[in-house]
Amino acid sequence: MTGKSLADYQSEYEKIIFYDQPRKDILLVGLLTEMEKQFKISMRTKEWEMDHPKIIAMYRKIAITRTL
Known part of the structure; x- marks a missing residue:
């Protein structure tokens, strides 16, 4: 299994932030x-x-976006 790049994580993050709660979290x-x-x-x-x-x-950016 090859790992994702930070750009891959950024791309996923940008898609996820448009979902409704709690799915986004x-x-x-x-x-x-x-x-x-x-x-x-x-x-x-x-x-x-x-x-x-x-x-x-990137990790902190994702973490602070959560509402959990």
């Missing part, structure tokens, strides 16, 4: 979970965040 959580697995975000540290600013920025 469910899809966003799925996107966050997928990113956590692919980029090992759950194991992040300050150093990891400094080394991967674009990944963490």
Whole structure:
């Protein structure tokens, strides 16, 4: 399985934000979970965040869009 690019996640995000609640939140959580697995975000540290600013920025953007 090859991972998605950040552009792929951005594209999915842009489609999801137009859905109604709660479907939007469910899809966003799925996107966050997928990113956590692919980029090992759950194991992040300050150093990891400094080394991967674009990944963490996209992750946070998705996270703050949720209403859950």
